[in-house]
Amino acid sequence: MAPALHRAQSIAQLRALARRRLPRAVFDFFDGGAEEEISLGANTAAFEQARLLPRVLTDVSQVDTATRLLGAPSALPLAIAPMGAIGLGWRGADVAVARAAAAAGVPYTLSSAAHSTIEEVARSAGGRLWFQPYMLRQTEFVHGWVERARAADYEALVITVDLPVGGNRERDRRNHFTLPFRLTPRNFLDFASRPGWSLPMLLRGQPVMGNMVGLAGGSGKTTSAGSTVGSNMDASFGWDALQRIRDHWPRKFIVKGVLRAGDAQRLAAMGCDALVVSNHGGRQLDGAMPTFDALPAVVAAVQGRAEVLLDGGVRRGRHVVQALAAGASGVLVGRGVLYGVAAAGEPGARRALEILREELTRTMRLCGCRSVGEIDRALLAA
Template identity: 40%
Template sequence: MTVVTCVEDLRLLAKKRVPRMFYEYADSGSWTESTYRANESDFGKLLLRQRVAVNMENRSTRTTMVGQEVAMPVALAPVGLTGMQHADGEILAARAARRFGVPFTLSTMSICSIEDVSTALGGDPFWFQLYVMKDRHFIEGLIDRAKSAACSALVLTLDLQIIGQRHKDLRNGLSAPPRLTLPNILNMATKPRWGLGMLGTPRRHFGNIVGHVKGVADMGSLSEWTSRQFDPALSWRDVEWIKDRWGGKLVLKGIQDVEDARLAVDSGADALIVSNHGGRQLDGAQSSISALPAIVEAVGQRIEVHMDGGIRSGQDVLKAVALGARGTYIGRPYVYGLGAMGEQGVTKCLEMIHKELDVTMALCGHTRIDQVDSRILLDVPQEWLARSRPRLEVLSAEKPALAA
């Protein structure tokens, strides 16, 4: 029996149990993958201050994200094709998230549909992530479907106007629909647990799209439609239109630049996510954690700032909170758990991250997550603090401390 102690253990199990084309879809970045690697490694540049002889009783990691109470400042990020990591993957992950008390975000490019997840949760709310397509009628329908499903927040992704080149996906034939080449078929044959699960579910296509778009009735017609739908002309006027159409909590995902963060504030959104799409879009961009301080400094008093990218432990969550993030998102960690052990694996992932967060917070001398700030860090790389300042008009409002 494999003893699972950390997210890396789940990753190794998922690699054994999930077909290569789907595993590498999640576990890869664009081009050279330099940003994908930096997202994770840059957390190691932040050292923690250990404190002693502090009363560590009655600890709490509870807080809020866009007004919603959460067991810890972590949400499950939107991940496309989650239902190909494990049969009914989005449903299983949503159930695990609800049970643990953190938000689950369903991707537009999910296998299980909005309605599938809503039914499985008995009508309980979840979050929905929206990609902007050229077909605005389809987008209006998606927003209305999310409303009908009582989704409590809309996460609008802004950084996929053009899809970055992902070499592993090209080599593996990962497309919409996936190409069933002989190597792929042979590899799938070595994953019997995965195969039996997929045979036992009818959900094997993009549930939010197939049957909801005129002329797209199966996976064959989906490929042509998808290839020409992501909208390179997306603008802030579209954000305003979506905000008005949605009418609820709006989170903007894909912010890496201070100027864009200011525009996010001006849009009236409730939160922004500092994110480089997990290193899957612009290779050579800065890591999310290194982009976070300048954005918090510029707009953190006027909008709720979240971040994703590279989080692999509760310690990473704590470091992001210390730099001013009100919330964080995990994508690959829970997908590894799903691929490794199904719903139980997602729960295990959340339990481990919570345990690491709780213990590390205590050893840094704190008992409440909402009282954590940059004083728990020994230092913050000066280049992170200086980034974008030549272009900043420094706000007069009091700013959070970024280095002790």
């Protein structure tokens, strides 16, 4: 492992390494949120406002972080969130993260807006794989993805419901960042200042979004960066269409992007195996409720009929403990791992997961929890 990576002791330090390596426009596309970035900041801030009440004098010489997610074993109570276009940060990032997840023993979610194809990830990574198909207007194309995911043995579909249209990502507008990105007089200096990133891109060309090839005559290239697939989203996608997908997918079914108790109740009743309390990492509706604050009402509404996962702002093992104490079965991690892979490829993604595992283990010990099952509501101060 490169010395800088080895020295990185926190997700914040991996973020700093990614920032140093990437052109600003690319870093901002990964790091940023919508509009004033209120929800982006509030996700992590909500964890920091909660206080822990540790149990003392328990024997924590042996601590087990293993759990079950969606009915199957996971070495940690976390999975990788779907992230599109991350191959711009590191060529082959999707496979790199999927491999790191498999090595860490946690599920990986492939986005339909990733660069690597459904089949490529299944072939190269191993481990538990989930697939997130965006609900595009081209429904036949979407059904094709679902069939491919079934044929490639993905165990779960993740349907993201908080993106009827793309969010308003102002950092991207300010940076004149489009997908595919174009070199213009306005952003030339930015790209020129990061030759380690720019030269290989110039020589080998930009990666193509493999799963988008063939979409409406496209080449896998899309035009708006604010939301890569935003311009093709089916804004009319609703409950009936969701039910049809559920009926045609015999395996595990996850809906991501839920904040309201009423929606959660209805999703549990229609047979979802899990919900992800998510505001898309603050990239969609700015001002949306922080996920840690929205979690308790969703957990109460679901009444154990579906697993409740949470994402948004998880940057520390402590945050995982807090989410579990508030009733989640596990968390999804997005940028936390993205910073690692963008800093240093697969070793960077592995380092991110190692940091989270070490922090989780230490926090469990400090809280007097020997197993994930012992992380309960009593750990959180009222």
